[in-house]
Amino acid sequence: MVTFLSARDIARIVGEVGARRFWLRLVDDLRHDFMRWDAFETSPRYASHSPRGVIELMPTSDGEAFAFKFVNGHPGNTQFNLQTVVAFGALADVETGYPTLIADMTLATAFRTGATSALAAAHLARPDSKTMALIGLGAQSEFQACAFQAVLGVDRLRVFDVDLDAVEKFERNMADFGLTIIRCANARSAASGADIITTITADKKFATILADDMVGPGTHINAVGGDCPGKTELARELLLRSQIFVEYAPQTRREGEIQQLDPEHPVTELREILAGHRPGRTSKDAITIFDSVGFAIEDFSVLRLLRDLARETGVGRKIELIAEPADPKDLFSLLHPLDAEQEDAATRVRTEQPA
Amino acid sequence: MVTFLSARDIARIVGEVGARRFWLRLVDDLRHDFMRWDAFETSPRYASHSPRGVIELMPTSDGEAFAFKFVNGHPGNTQFNLQTVVAFGALADVETGYPTLIADMTLATAFRTGATSALAAAHLARPDSKTMALIGLGAQSEFQACAFQAVLGVDRLRVFDVDLDAVEKFERNMADFGLTIIRCANARSAASGADIITTITADKKFATILADDMVGPGTHINAVGGDCPGKTELARELLLRSQIFVEYAPQTRREGEIQQLDPEHPVTELREILAGHRPGRTSKDAITIFDSVGFAIEDFSVLRLLRDLARETGVGRKIELIAEPADPKDLFSLLHPLDAEQEDAATRVRTEQPA
Structure with a gap:
């Protein structure tokens, strides 16, 4: 299961930890991550441009966690009472490739920018x-x-x-x-x-x-x-x-x-x-x-801090972002509720004798 | 609000639509998208390699929707009873940059590969x-x-x-x-x-x-x-x-x-x-x-079909993946529940007279 944090959850986390302590901890994490810069794999952001704006994916990894941020930039959005920039991000475990966190990053980006x-x-x-x-x-x-x-x-x-x-x-x-x-x-x-x-x-x-x-x-x-x-x-x-x-x-x-x-x-x-x-x-x-x-490292730092604080405070909820069948080789078992809908024509199985 | 579809939700959608109809519709969508290939912007996948496996981001856009898939490949995962490959994906509206769908793609990838x-x-x-x-x-x-x-x-x-x-x-x-x-x-x-x-x-x-x-x-x-x-x-x-x-x-x-x-x-x-x-x-x-x-276009096709079928069937739920403050210029308002925690020292405001 993947932890999901909405902006509301993030506000709750900051409230539980205390705003001042949250800022100081985030600044400490940023300092720590900037100082171990060479541990990070970064790459140019991927940007998809359109007449109205840009959508970007910003990935990075420190060899333990992989993070990416989805972020847009649409200057004309304010005329529709929409935000110019919204963002969400995710963390995954490099050892297994499994995602661990998905979170709003509109608020988180504002925090990491200030910090x-x-x-x-x-x-x-x-x-x-x-x-x-x-x-x-x-x-x-x-x-x-x-x-x-x-x-x-x-x-x-x-x-x-x-x-x-x-x-x-x-x-x-x-x-x-x-x-x-x-x-x-x-x-x-x-x-x-x-x-x-x-x-x-x-x-x-x-x-x-x-x-x-x-x-x-x-x-x-x-x-x-x-x-x-x-x-x-x-x-x-x-x-x-x-x-x-x-x-x-x-x-x-x-x-x-x-x-x-x-x-x-x-x-x-x-x-x-x-x-x-x-x-x-x-x-x-x-x-x-x-x-x-x-x-990108700033996004990484704030996502990892939010992951840790979600654990410490118990804020956030688990969602089934990825299928987790009981037997990893039996993905199809996830469809078994469909069986009722099948026409239930029996399949015949026979074993062919080697010639 | 963003629609979230778990693997269970996707199985439910396929059940509601009927498996055979789902396959035929997915094949039709794939045919349609392959035939308008030039409408798509694609780029090489971004791959982050580690000793245990790879994590990839695969983006594409047709100018109306932007899609990306997060997918790993960790051959050793089976020894921990984990899947070798898990995936999730998202769609966003190119016009506003706002995400519209986030979904498990382990099951969806199996569907699009078969189709x-x-x-x-x-x-x-x-x-x-x-x-x-x-x-x-x-x-x-x-x-x-x-x-x-x-x-x-x-x-x-x-x-x-x-x-x-x-x-x-x-x-x-x-x-x-x-x-x-x-x-x-x-x-x-x-x-x-x-x-x-x-x-x-x-x-x-x-x-x-x-x-x-x-x-x-x-x-x-x-x-x-x-x-x-x-x-x-x-x-x-x-x-x-x-x-x-x-x-x-x-x-x-x-x-x-x-x-x-x-x-x-x-x-x-x-x-x-x-x-x-x-x-x-x-x-x-x-x-x-x-x-x-x-x-990547195959992932796009199946995500868009799932988005449409989620609407048609009412399956899935809305999550606050991105912060949506009432006033888009007032992101900080999302923290107002914190006010109770503040020391409530009054801020003094004065207006400086132009010299």
């Missing part, structure tokens, strides 16, 4: 960072706010979105989190005086959400919204005077902010600073950028 | 074929027998397996199907006098289940067991004097019987004879071979 941002910021932002600008208050924004509060103690948010409904939704969702939220009139105002700037707008075009002169020395930029070819948020000049950190350079050069730069432009992979092989922030006044696009 | 074999034989076997040799009585054997009975009226089976338990299991499962089953002492005896020979043994090595001198003129060979690199069942000489038909030549040259032949050896794709672009059997005395390895 990866917080993990990077914990190593890149100035240690005394308390104020974060949050530019773009869409579906991912609260997850970023929660992750940075749980992991870095960021409790002061300077927020902006062109859509006032989004601002109000954000404030409503964050009402009981003990934060100070400062509504700003524009992105420039939000960025002003922030220790950390998180950009997370949805524009699918080369946009300049953050101009070069909006960012002061010592700032850490958590650039989450530029995550596919043709979609960026940061001014090129800003990139050129910053230290840039990425999940996996070949993928980020296609999908991230650095698609604006020369393919040889130096960047550092997150795993290198986690392992201590390369420095993170080199000075108090440096601008650091985490150019986040999302990577 | 594809019967479809090919309907075009390649001599029209008066009534006797089929069935060599290898494993998990797929009954499905082949049922498909050939439903589609071609084959009601006489000459059967052989090295494992007597498998023979008895087969006879038990087929007891009420109005067949004549002749137990044979070996593969040679089974093949003798058969109009159609189905080979479906499980050896993962170059084996010769069917030697050249075991096959008389006019026979159709349905070669199902040779389906991965290194696994074949037919003698090379037999291939050389036969007309060979395949699902998709580039894939079959790697995985099928024809991996034994020169990469330029002429073969005909099933879709070409279905469309009337190339001849099938060219004479009463020709030996025809359908070198079947399984192709």
